[in-house]
Amino acid sequence: MDDLLAEFIAETREMLEASSGEIVAWEADPTDRARIDTIFRFVHTVKGNCGFFDFPRLADLSHAAEDALADCRAGRRDPDPQMVSAVLAIIDRIALMIDAIEAGQEFPEGGDELLIDALSDTHETLAEAGSSAGKQGSSPHLDEPGIARPDMADDFTADRIVPGRRADPAAAQRTIRLPVELLDRVMSGVSDMVLARNDLAHRLRQAGNQPTIDGPFERLTTILTDVRDAITRMRMQRIETLLSVLPRLIRDLSAELGKQVMVDLDGGDVELDREMIETIRDPLTHIIRNAIDHGIETPAARRASGKREIGLLTIAARQSGNTIAIVISDDGRGLDEERIAAKATATGLITAAERSAMSRDKILNLIFEPGFSTAEVVSNVSGRGVGLDVVRQNLERVGGSIKVASAPGHGTLFTMQIPLTLSIIAGLTVEAGGQRFAIPQSYVEEIVQGSSRALDLTHMGEAALVTFRGNRVPCLMLAEVLGLEPGTAALRDPTLVMLRLASGDLFALAVDGIHNHGDLVVKPLAPAVMRCGLYAGSTLLDDGQPVLLLDIANIAAAHELVSETRIRVLQPADDTAAQVTPDAPRAMLFTDFAGRRSAVRLELVQRIETAPVSAIDLSGPRPRAVIDGMILPLVGLPETPLATHRVRLLRLTDGGGEVLLAVREVEDAVMLDAALHPVPEDPLAEAVTLIDGAPVTLIDAHALFARFGALPVAASRPKCTIPTDDWARTILAPLVSAAGYEIVHSDDPDPDPTTIAIIFDEVYEVAEALGRAPSGPVIRLRDHPDAPKGCATIYRYDRDGLLAALNAASRPSAPAPATAGERA
Amino acid sequence: MTNNLLVIAQIAGRRCALSALDVKSVIELGAVTPIPRTPDHIAGITALRSQALTVIDCRLALGLGDGRSGHDWPTDHRAAVVSDSGHSYALMVDAIEDITTAVGEPGQVPGGFGAEWSRVANGMIETMIGPALLIDLPALLAGPDTVRHESEAAL
Numbered sequence: 001m002d003d004l005l006a007e008f009i010a011e012t013r014e015m016l017e018a019s020s021g022e023i024v025a026w027e028a029d030p031t032d033r034a035r036i037d038t039i040f041r042f043v044h045t046v047k048g049n050c051g052f053f054d055f056p057r058l059a060d061l062s063h064a065a066e067d068a069l070a071d072c073r074a075g076r077r078d079p080d081p082q083m084v085s086a087v088l089a090i091i092d093r094i095a096l097m098i099d100a101i102e103a104g105q106e107f108p109e110g111g112d113e114l115l116i117d118a119l120s121d122t123h124e125t126l127a128e129a130g131s132s133a134g135k136q137g138s139s140p141h142l143d144e145p146g147i148a149r150p151d152m153a154d155d156f157t158a159d160r161i162v163p164g165r166r167a168d169p170a171a172a173q174r175t176i177r178l179p180v181e182l183l184d185r186v187m188s189g190v191s192d193m194v195l196a197r198n199d200l201a202h203r204l205r206q207a208g209n210q211p212t213i214d215g216p217f218e219r220l221t222t223i224l225t226d227v228r229d230a231i232t233r234m235r236m237q238r239i240e241t242l243l244s245v246l247p248r249l250i251r252d253l254s255a256e257l258g259k260q261v262m263v264d265l266d267g268g269d270v271e272l273d274r275e276m277i278e279t280i281r282d283p284l285t286h287i288i289r290n291a292i293d294h295g296i297e298t299p300a301a302r303r304a305s306g307k308r309e310i311g312l313l314t315i316a317a318r319q320s321g322n323t324i325a326i327v328i329s330d331d332g333r334g335l336d337e338e339r340i341a342a343k344a345t346a347t348g349l350i351t352a353a354e355r356s357a358m359s360r361d362k363i364l365n366l367i368f369e370p371g372f373s374t375a376e377v378v379s380n381v382s383g384r385g386v387g388l389d390v391v392r393q394n395l396e397r398v399g400g401s402i403k404v405a406s407a408p409g410h411g412t413l414f415t416m417q418i419p420l421t422l423s424i425i426a427g428l429t430v431e432a433g434g435q436r437f438a439i440p441q442s443y444v445e446e447i448v449q450g451s452s453r454a455l456d457l458t459h460m461g462e463a464a465l466v467t468f469r470g471n472r473v474p475c476l477m478l479a480e481v482l483g484l485e486p487g488t489a490a491l492r493d494p495t496l497v498m499l500r501l502a503s504g505d506l507f508a509l510a511v512d513g514i515h516n517h518g519d520l521v522v523k524p525l526a527p528a529v530m531r532c533g534l535y536a537g538s539t540l541l542d543d544g545q546p547v548l549l550l551d552i553a554n555i556a557a558a559h560e561l562v563s564e565t566r567i568r569v570l571q572p573a574d575d576t577a578a579q580v581t582p583d584a585p586r587a588m589l590f591t592d593f594a595g596r597r598s599a600v601r602l603e604l605v606q607r608i609e610t611a612p613v614s615a616i617d618l619s620g621p622r623p624r625a626v627i628d629g630m631i632l633p634l635v636g637l638p639e640t641p642l643a644t645h646r647v648r649l650l651r652l653t654d655g656g657g658e659v660l661l662a663v664r665e666v667e668d669a670v671m672l673d674a675a676l677h678p679v680p681e682d683p684l685a686e687a688v689t690l691i692d693g694a695p696v697t698l699i700d701a702h703a704l705f706a707r708f709g710a711l712p713v714a715a716s717r718p719k720c721t722i723p724t725d726d727w728a729r730t731i732l733a734p735l736v737s738a739a740g741y742e743i744v745h746s747d748d749p750d751p752d753p754t755t756i757a758i759i760f761d762e763v764y765e766v767a768e769a770l771g772r773a774p775s776g777p778v779i780r781l782r783d784h785p786d787a788p789k790g791c792a793t794i795y796r797y798d799r800d801g802l803l804a805a806l807n808a809a810s811r812p813s814a815p816a817p818a819t820a821g822e823r824a
Numbered sequence: 825m826t827n828n829l830l831v832i833a834q835i836a837g838r839r840c841a842l843s844a845l846d847v848k849s850v851i852e853l854g855a856v857t858p859i860p861r862t863p864d865h866i867a868g869i870t871a872l873r874s875q876a877l878t879v880i881d882c883r884l885a886l887g888l889g890d891g892r893s894g895h896d897w898p899t900d901h902r903a904a905v906v907s908d909s910g911h912s913y914a915l916m917v918d919a920i921e922d923i924t925t926a927v928g929e930p931g932q933v934p935g936g937f938g939a940e941w942s943r944v945a946n947g948m949i950e951t952m953i954g955p956a957l958l959i960d961l962p963a964l965l966a967g968p969d970t971v972r973h974e975s976e977a978a979l
Binding site for chain 1: 855857860866869870878911
């Protein structure tokens with residue numbers, strides 16, 4: 001949150017600085033439309049940003065100024081000098097508040113209402129507040145706490161606030177801003193250094209081993225790697241930093257608007273330029289506001305139209321070389337083509353003749369035209385004719401684009417495309433037709449290797465299909481897409497890269513082989529190469545070979561693999577949609593030791609453990625097992641002794657208690673989409689259901705935890721002290737703790753009598769002579785391998801002897817799990 | 825005087841001149857990675873330090889030599905690195921001959937240079953080592969097909 005706040009402050013300051021010229025120009029000519037627009041956008045953005053933070057006064061002030069300016073823009077009011085002054089006073093007040101926020105001070109109460117009143121065109125306020133504001137607002141000194149309430153000017157002079165800016169250096173993290181171009185230069189310099197290093201490495205290898213050179217060269221390599229990482233990080237930021245604030249924003253907005261919205265974020269690990277993150281922050285926020293305000297209906301309306309009361313907002317980011325696509329989709333009411341057309345005709349954007357010639361798509365995209373807004377009620381949240389035009393303007397300034405698609409009654413989908421001139425992405429290098437290509441990792445869902453038979457590769461006419469998790473998925477042969485000779489291996493045993501597009505569509509790309517994956521620095525390609533639509537950029541592999549980065553989105557679009565509706569939340573009945581909507585409960589399918597196929601609800605499964613049989617303790621009244629040093633109740637074991645050395649355990653939790661469920665085989669996570677039939681005769685079964693046509697018993701978690709659930713108990717591992725020298729710490733300690741002993745400090749004032757002491761023989765002899773020998777079992781170590789027969793010491797590198805001695809020493813006490821179990 | 829400096833190269837057996845301001849360097853052409861499904865004159869990409877260069881086969885960019893063969897003329901292993909609107913290219917030519925200065929302004933020849941050459945030539949220029957054809961870089965990089973499309977569009 002501190003980061004966000006610092007950014008908010010920096011951004012607002014920057015905008016204040018940038019718009020100060022505009023403000024002065026506006027003052028000179030209040031009727032200047034262009035200036036009004038600029039200042040309007042400033043207060044609008046401040047108001048919008050306040051949505052993130054709890055700054056009600058800032059929000060009220062900017063909202064008031066926005067209102068007045070909106071009236072001017074709409075021609076409902078003429079900007080007169082009084083109003084200009086009042087707006088300027090508010091902007092100055094915003095600047096002071098920002099200073100106070102940064103210094104961590106409380107801004108003095110009061111004064112806001114008068115500033116806001118000064119904006120209204122009723123005469124009684126204008127008469128007093130307006131005139132004084134008119135005088136002071138134009139003064140370059142920002143001392144307007146005194147404007148509205150001259151009587152209190154002494155109480156909060158600027159003195160108390162301005163020095164605070166410098167007085168508290170710890171309040172804000174020290175940052176500097178650098179031109180991106182400079183970073184670019186440094187970065188390409190470092191890239192060149194890496195390649196020069198690689199070249200040098202190659203030559204050194206040819207020249208053979210040269211110890212005097214190899215050492216410094218290794219150091220150079222390490223330093224270079226560090227520097228490259230740092231430089232990369234300088235520019236890159238995970239888009240997560242942008243997405244992570246959204247759930248809160250969405251929650252607050254939906255609460256304010258009386259709507260229920262669930263948010264699904266995807267692709268947070270996509271990295272992009274900090275600069276780009278800044279650029280898309282506002283557009284993204286605007287679109288989300290719009291979606292919640294206008295798109296998603298009230299719960300009652302949703303119920304009436306047969307939808308779930310909770311609306312779903314999906315935000316997915318995908319990076320493809322030089323572009324990042326952010327898709328924001330909601331399952332709301334969709335855009336109303338007729339209303340948009342009518343509005344556009346009314347505001348003179350298009351003529352009736354033009355309208356009849358326009359496609360639905362074109363009409364929908366009119367919402368990005370300046371001055372367009374269909375909201376009937378202007379709310380605090382969105383809709384005043386800025387918003388979408390600003391969004392498009394901001395994106396186009398950096399060479400991006402935005403478009404909208406919508407299905408009436410089903411939802412709306414915004415796609416933002418943002419270019420990246422230079423970026424580092426995780427990529428997968430694949431081979432096809434004897435050549436290498438790179439695929440952005442963010443698209444890769446899974447890599448499947450197998451014979452055509454197993455993948456059920458079938459050709460339907462020209463199209464190929466594979467079966468992936470029971471779904472038929474279209475499949476493209478990469479070599480075919482590129483017009484290369486396919487390798488023979490590709491036809492018989494293709495390697496399939498399963499790719500998921502930002503729209504949610506899945507398809508398979510068959511390649512000859514996978515090489516590796518790693519970070520790729522993506523460079524732009526010449527326009528003539530880009531024009532063929534297959535590549536998003538190029539990158540250099542470690543060996544300096546250039547490799548082309550495939551433009552997955554474009555390839556898929558060219559092969560018509562992007563579904564028409566392009567809204568994955570649209571088809572709730574569809575299998576793929578069911579995976580993203582958490583509607584159908586999921587369960588872990590397994591076979592138990594009786595050979596029965598059973599399932600347990602997936603939410604309960606914390607982990608799948610594989611434990612050695614020795615971890616299972618059958619001595620107590622109920623079976624228990626030790627996992628990660630915790631003793632947990634165990635169910636599902638067969639009557640007969642286990643034939644295997646290891647056993648698979650499902651670790652179930654109800655949030656507090658845990659139960660281990662022993663299974664013969666874990667199968668898969670499945671959807672519980674078939675009907676559940678209760679089975680009252682089996683107390684541990686919740687129901688029987690059908691999965692893939694076969695009956696499966698669903699474990700009754702309630703009964704299971706009621707009977708067996710227990711809070712995990714730390715298994716008391718036998719304690720052991722070791723000598724305090726380096727050898728013991730680095731060589732002996734790992735061996736001892738791996739054998740299951742807890743190493744404790746030997747100078748424990750209250751030694752446990754069962755603590756085993758490992759001690760060097762000579763130390764032991766001294767201690768014994770002094771009558772301070774350890775009270776518990778002792779293992780004495782000697783330095784030499786050879787010793788007289790019957791000697792009680794163990795050579796310190798005699799691993800087996802040491803373990804046997806430890807085992808023997810801990811034997812006298814009862815087996816640890818059982819003791820702990822009784823204690824529990 | 826510097827803008828009169830010319831890099832002289834042999835392209836398809838003819839002596840051509842490139843403005844030295846356009847030519848950033850002359851490199852030994854290493855391995856070229858072909859780019860499938862691009863016009864023929866784009867031979868591929870190659871690495872120059874950390875930069876990726878688009879390799880243009882000038883003979884094919886002129887529309888000379890029929891597609892695949894491209895070996896109608898001997899190829900020098902050196903290529904001229906040029907840059908156009910922010911992108912860098914390596915020009916595959918028959919040979920890089922010399923760097924020299926121009927004497928006089930580019931001029932036209934009655935009857936023209938022939939369809940292929942006229943498209944990419946700014947005219948004939950006299951140099952210290954004899955006359956050469958002054959190449960219009962953007963036109964050369966655009967390749968034969970693009971130019972044809974554009975002229976069709978213009979009609």
